[in-house]
Amino acid sequence: MSTRVNTPQKIRFLKFIYSHDPGVKPGEIADEFGVRTSTVTRTLHELKDAGYIWYDPYRKASLTDAGEELTRFLLRRHRILSLMFTRAGLSEKDACTQAEKIEHLVPKNHIDQICRSLGHPCKGACGVIEHDPACCGVM
Ligand SMILES: [Zn+2]
Ligand SMILES: [Zn+2]
Numbered sequence: 001m002s003t004r005v006n007t008p009q010k011i012r013f014l015k016f017i018y019s020h021d022p023g024v025k026p027g028e029i030a031d032e033f034g035v036r037t038s039t040v041t042r043t044l045h046e047l048k049d050a051g052y053i054w055y056d057p058y059r060k061a062s063l064t065d066a067g068e069e070l071t072r073f074l075l076r077r078h079r080i081l082s083l084m085f086t087r088a089g090l091s092e093k094d095a096c097t098q099a100e101k102i103e104h105l106v107p108k109n110h111i112d113q114i115c116r117s118l119g120h121p122c123k124g125a126c127g128v129i130e131h132d133p134a135c136c137g138v139m
Contacts, residue, residue: 005047005050005052005070005074005104006104007104008100008101008103008104009033009035009043010043010046010047011074011103011104012033013029013033013040013043013044013047014047014052014053014063014067014070014071014074015071015074015075015078016029016032016033017029017053017061017062017063017067017071018063018068018071018072018075021062022060022062023054023059023060023061023062024060024061024062025059025060025061026040026041026044026061027040029044029061041057044061047061047067048061051064051066051067052064052066052067052070052071053067072130073108073132074103075127075130076111076115076129076130076131076132077103077106077108077111078096078099078100078103078126079124079125079126079127079128079129080111080114080115080118080121080124080129081098081099081102081103081106081111081114082095082096082098082099082124082125082126083095083118083121083124083125083126083129084114084118085098085099086124086125087118092125092126095125095126096125096126099126111135112132112134112135115129115131115132115135115136116135116136120135120136
């Protein structure tokens with residue numbers, strides 16, 4: 001599902017769009033992350049081609065259903081990994097930073113395994129953790 005969302009930058013952009021319903025302009029993303037607008041628009045086109053966002057030049061970018069589903073997974077993945085690190089003794093800030101560095105490399109089946117080993121937690125240092133029925137068997 002996330003084969004084309006394999007960079008920390010795409011993940012950051014998707015999370016940012018997700019938290020800014022009903023959409024954001026490329027310039028807002030550029031300001032938020034300190035990157036050039038041309039870099040943002042190129043990445044937005046890639047995300048659009050992958051079917052995760054609606055986007056046209058000079059319009060706001062917003063998530064498609066597939067993009068929203070993906071981003072919910074991205075948030076869950078980040079929060080599970082971050083919680084794993086805090087349980088291992090890292091500070092919340094360090095846990096969040098380290099999770100951001102590696103999260104794009106960790107596949108869903110491993111996240112489900114970690115979620116299970118942590119007892120399907122509902123909350124981590126980085127926020128509420130949603131559960132995937134495929135992982136937990138219940139919502
Ligand atoms: Zn975090
Ligand atoms: Zn779970």
